[in-house]
Amino acid sequence: MKLVVTIVGKDRVGIIAMVSQVLAENNVNILNINQNIMDGYFNMVMRAEMGEDARMSLVDLQKVLKEKGEEMGLDIKAQHQDIFNVMHNV
Amino acid sequence: MITIDDILETNRMITENKLDVRTITMGISLRDCAHPSLEKFCQNIYDKITKSAEFLVKTGEDIEAEYGIPIIHKRISVTPIAIAADACQTDSFVPVAEAMDKAGKAVGVNFIGGFSALVEKGYTHGDRVLIESIPQALATTDIVCSSVNLGSTKAGINMDCVREMGEVVKRTAELTRDTQALGCAKLVIFCNAPGDNPFMAGAFHGVSEGDRVINVGVSGPGVVKHALEDLKGADCTEIAETIKKTAFKITRVGQLVAREASRRLGVPFGIIDLSLAPTPAVGDSVARILEEMGLEACGAPGTTAALAMLNDAVKKGGLMASSHVGGLSGAFIPVSEDEGMIDAVQKGSLSIEKLEAMTCVCSVGLDMIAVEGDTSAATISGIIADEAAIGMINNKTTAVRVIPVPGKKVGDVVEYGGLLGYCPIVPVRNQYSSSAFVARGGRIPAPVRSLTN
Numbered sequence: 001m002k003l004v005v006t007i008v009g010k011d012r013v014g015i016i017a018m019v020s021q022v023l024a025e026n027n028v029n030i031l032n033i034n035q036n037i038m039d040g041y042f043n044m045v046m047r048a049e050m051g052e053d054a055r056m057s058l059v060d061l062q063k064v065l066k067e068k069g070e071e072m073g074l075d076i077k078a079q080h081q082d083i084f085n086v087m088h089n090v
Numbered sequence: 091m092i093t094i095d096d097i098l099e100t101n102r103m104i105t106e107n108k109l110d111v112r113t114i115t116m117g118i119s120l121r122d123c124a125h126p127s128l129e130k131f132c133q134n135i136y137d138k139i140t141k142s143a144e145f146l147v148k149t150g151e152d153i154e155a156e157y158g159i160p161i162i163h164k165r166i167s168v169t170p171i172a173i174a175a176d177a178c179q180t181d182s183f184v185p186v187a188e189a190m191d192k193a194g195k196a197v198g199v200n201f202i203g204g205f206s207a208l209v210e211k212g213y214t215h216g217d218r219v220l221i222e223s224i225p226q227a228l229a230t231t232d233i234v235c236s237s238v239n240l241g242s243t244k245a246g247i248n249m250d251c252v253r254e255m256g257e258v259v260k261r262t263a264e265l266t267r268d269t270q271a272l273g274c275a276k277l278v279i280f281c282n283a284p285g286d287n288p289f290m291a292g293a294f295h296g297v298s299e300g301d302r303v304i305n306v307g308v309s310g311p312g313v314v315k316h317a318l319e320d321l322k323g324a325d326c327t328e329i330a331e332t333i334k335k336t337a338f339k340i341t342r343v344g345q346l347v348a349r350e351a352s353r354r355l356g357v358p359f360g361i362i363d364l365s366l367a368p369t370p371a372v373g374d375s376v377a378r379i380l381e382e383m384g385l386e387a388c389g390a391p392g393t394t395a396a397l398a399m400l401n402d403a404v405k406k407g408g409l410m411a412s413s414h415v416g417g418l419s420g421a422f423i424p425v426s427e428d429e430g431m432i433d434a435v436q437k438g439s440l441s442i443e444k445l446e447a448m449t450c451v452c453s454v455g456l457d458m459i460a461v462e463g464d465t466s467a468a469t470i471s472g473i474i475a476d477e478a479a480i481g482m483i484n485n486k487t488t489a490v491r492v493i494p495v496p497g498k499k500v501g502d503v504v505e506y507g508g509l510l511g512y513c514p515i516v517p518v519r520n521q522y523s524s525s526a527f528v529a530r531g532g533r534i535p536a537p538v539r540s541l542t543n
Binding site for chain 2: 062
């Protein structure tokens, strides 16, 4: 399935490195990354592919990202891409 | 192609504007459970419900986690018990309600609806037993919801039942006085009840439905209000357009959830109910949308017009977003479940009479309204008759869910907690009696459908 990972929080060194590392460790492939920084706040949207060979379930991955995010003062969500597709495409 | 702004907008709707899917409701037919023995019937329905809905809650939770959209309730609706249990040789269906309660709790759902009777034209033995059993059934169970349909545009209004339901509401209040008449919050009296409504307390699995079905009710008043906040000074055309677009987005999420639930459970998808369902949380209120349109307080002159536009635009936007639409589909105005409505009642802006007018143009009717405990059964029957007449003449669903709270007076507030919220006692200002009218009984004939002035 295709995932959308969103990261929102105060900008600092190592955000992308941390998220990429978690995804890589779990065999989740990053497809593209989009980010901007507004008033020192970091907004990033990452698309990723989670195949049959992923090392943990989406729910477990969500937990790991949430915990790691909180350590860095970030709000990280990982969601199935379809919720955005259906809402914004006719 | 989805942009970063689209993604952030969706997540803002969920986290800040409380977008949620209010309920996934599985409809289950109990028509194949009939048995002359009450005990055997109860066992049959327990087995069918627990088997059919075994994975409902887990599936709901999985979808919630994967897509990141809260699904607040998982519920079950069943064939009206008066029909399913008509063959039982008994004078009380309370054990049936207890079996429903046990089955619902076993599979972990929040509510189970369908302790119901459809009597707009007349009663069978089962209908009489069911209606007689309602107060005790609601007092001895926790998650069972009951409804009675006593009128329709095609059949008119059963005034014998109108009279009886005033008394049933009073008896239910009395038997559940320890919980501030909570039983009445689980009892809805309908005109033109739909058989595919996923919302409680009025959900039941209609007789023309299939064996099992998945219906989904969406929500999102906070999202609509947020969208209107950017439209200061805009005209009504622009407001209606914005509501339509917002309703489209909300409903698409409901459609996605319904499709996934249907696929994973192997149960056909029925309908999406296009409703704006508020909660008592700040920022999740239909009343605040009306105020955002420019009314100083909900209930002020203009409220009915604003609500009519809101209700219509929600339908227009939602219709295109879903392959099948049904249920109640419209903005709900339950007083105790809407923080803005509660505030409007407290400051004297919203009365039961204005609420009655509002029900002419939106979903359902006089909903979750707490009134003084000494309100007479005849007055409640009069209120039920008025609401049913609005539904019958306007070819729409209307309903009454009033709670005469024993011992409470205007100025008191009753607290139910959770989605049911809290409510100041709403005054019934007109103290003249309806009893001679209500006592007449009989049937109000079905209305003419032309000459529509």
